[in-house]
Amino acid sequence: MLNKIKRLTQSALLKDSLIYVVGEMTAKAVPFLLLPYLTRVLGTTGFGDLSYYLSLTAFIVIAMSLSQNGALTRYFYVYGRHGLGNILLAGGLYSVGVLLIGTAISWLLHSELLFYCFFTAFLQTLIQNQLALRQCQKRPFSYLAIQLGLALGNLLWTVLIFQFFAGDTTDKVAQRLIAIILAHGFTFVAALAWAKYQFAIKFRFTPKRLKLGLGYILTLGLPLLLHGLSYTIKGQLDRVLIHERFSSHELGVYSAGVQVASSLTIVIMAVNSALVPHLYERLKSQRMTVMQLHRLFWLSLMVPFLLTAMAWAMPSSLMAWLLGADFAQSQYYVVMFVLAFSLIIPYLLLVNFLFYHAKNAQISLCSVISTLVYLLALWLLSGVSLAVVPYATIISGVVILPLLYYYTLQVEKVKKTP
Structure with a gap:
């Protein structure tokens, strides 16, 4: 009997792992599938500018997210579901604060595209939190649905906006960033509504709970900044430097x-x-x-x-x-x-x-x-x-x-x- 249970458990783990792998591959494959379309629409100059702003977004995500998804997962396994909504809320409010700072910087620099980078990073953080929520509660199909929805939305919004709106190279770069924002925005709203139905998450906002939740995120996230920065530097910094030189x-x-x-x-x-x-x-x-x-x-x-x-x-x-x-x-x-x-x-x-x-x-x-x-x-x-x-x-x-x-x-x- 115990052996049978063990075999069933191992089978379930392999099945869940496969679903997570499919989700990750789908999310990462869409930019590659869009590549021939984007290079033809944007040309070399436009594609170079887009790469630069996407690299900036990757760096902004480090400060915006502060590894909130990891903090959520740890909280669930250590403390359970009770109070999870407060961690989500505290993380979301922290990200809003970073977004407001980013908006002010973009306004001072008169850079509309930089604002889009901050807003994209904000929405990416919120979706990462929703994915972490599914993963820690062993909801692989919900996890896959979010990844597929985001991938398809990314594809459809990009094609639709490029088809119906004209513009020069700078306009096209902005349109691509707007398409990414729309895909992430709609996916997040759907995922949040679904989370309330699936997990019955409650947000009990009080200053004390907010302070505790924010302290928890900062305590776990700040030590991981170096790790996240190290990973992103090796993957993105070359494009930022090339853009300058x-x-x-x-x-x-x-x-x-x-x-x-x-x-x-x-x-x-x-x-x-x-x-x-x-x-x-x-x-x-x-x-x-x-x-x-x-x-x-x-x-x-x-x-x-x-x-x-x-x-x-x-x-x-x-x-x-x-x-x-x-x-x-x-x-x-x-x-x-x-x-x-x-x-x-x-x-x-x-x-x-x-x-x-x-x-x-x-x-x-x-x-x-x-x-x-x-x-x-x-x-x-x-x-x-x-x-x-x-x-x-x-x-x-x-x-x-x-x-x-x-x-x-x-x-x-x-x-x-x-």
């Missing part, structure tokens, strides 16, 4: 190559999500040793070179066909970032092992060192030429591997110590 046309060609190559990370992270439970199971049962893990690590180092060779073998005419004639030069950046992103494969092998053994501090230290190396390389290389900027990502990806490898050896030494 090079033309929007060059940034458009560069960003298109990055986005095509980033489709590889969608596949890698989906496979990782599916394999992690099996890796942890093998580690728990001691069917996976450090020696075996290292053997897989050395084999996985061949994969980046194989994938890069495949990307290099693709004709540049393929980029012209996919993105438009002005983006033929994006082929070079696709090859470079396929190499950079495929280094995630050996990285995940090592980092998942360290996560299993709760070596979070060591992982954070490696991430900080890698980020500092990235910042230095990016600053130096961007002063040489745009063509060598991708090497900053490659160098930081290579630097972190021996550091993580060293800490996996330390885990084995500790296990052998009597």
Whole structure:
């Protein structure tokens, strides 16, 4: 009987994991599917400007969200459902405060597009909280519905606005940002109404409860700022710096190559999500040793070179066909970032092992060192030429591997110590 219950539980976990993976892949795949349409409508200059403002949005989200979704999840598992509405409300009011500051900054700088970035970050934070609410209460289909609704809304609003409203390049960039805002806005309203029906969440607003909820979010979120900033710097800062040092046309060609190559990370992270439970199971049962893990690590180092060779073998005419004639030069950046992103494969092998053994501090230290190396390389290389900027990502990806490898050896030494 117990074995039967265990099998059913494992089956449910695998099913839920698959649903979450499908949701994440759908959300991340839509920008890639829109890419050929956007590059043709916006051109290289418009696409470069859009990439810049989306990168700014990613940085604003760090301050706007302050890892509220993680705070919600922890609160639910530690304290239960009671008072969860107060945490949601406190987080929402904090985000409103950041939005008001952002609105004032945008007004002072006379930047309508910057305001759209702040508003997009605000709505992204609210939706992240709604997704966290579903995930911690094990509602995978609700989670998937929100992701699908957001993805479809993003697609439909973009096409509709571009079709019915004319304008120059700046207008088109603004229209794309407005489409993102509308998609997030409608999705959030629907998710919030659904949450009230599903979870019977009550908002009991008092100054004392608001202060406690805000204190809880700040206590958990502020220490994670460095981690979030480190991750976003390596993913977005290059486009911000390129926008300042090079033309929007060059940034458009560069960003298109990055986005095509980033489709590889969608596949890698989906496979990782599916394999992690099996890796942890093998580690728990001691069917996976450090020696075996290292053997897989050395084999996985061949994969980046194989994938890069495949990307290099693709004709540049393929980029012209996919993105438009002005983006033929994006082929070079696709090859470079396929190499950079495929280094995630050996990285995940090592980092998942360290996560299993709760070596979070060591992982954070490696991430900080890698980020500092990235910042230095990016600053130096961007002063040489745009063509060598991708090497900053490659160098930081290579630097972190021996550091993580060293800490996996330390885990084995500790296990052998009597």
